[in-house]
Amino acid sequence: MRVAGVAGVMAMLLAACSERPQPVTREFPDPDSAGATLLASRCSTCHVAPLPSAHVAEAWSTVLNRMQMRMRSRGYPVLAEEEQRVLLEYLQAHAATAVK
DSSP, X not given: OHHHHXXXXXXXXXXXXXXXXXXXXXXXXXXXXXHHHHHHHHTTSSXXXXXXXXXXXXXXXXXXXXXXXXXXXXXOOOOOHHHHXXXXXXXXXXOXXXXX
């Protein structure tokens, strides 16, 4: 009887662990814009894409450059110049107004 109980618990644990975690999605400002589309698609390859309000406007250029270097070093395709411009403009337009 005890073995059946342990087996039942193990079966439940296995079933719970076999489900794939749901991807984290965020609601971005101006979600239909080219900038939001780039943020959602290109900035979630390695991590959850940050909200534009995660940084002040002045910080986003440095963050974007750092992410480009990381992508390049890991063999991921980097953003084209036009994509960088569109994404940076979007991030800065919706950035935090004060340092958190």
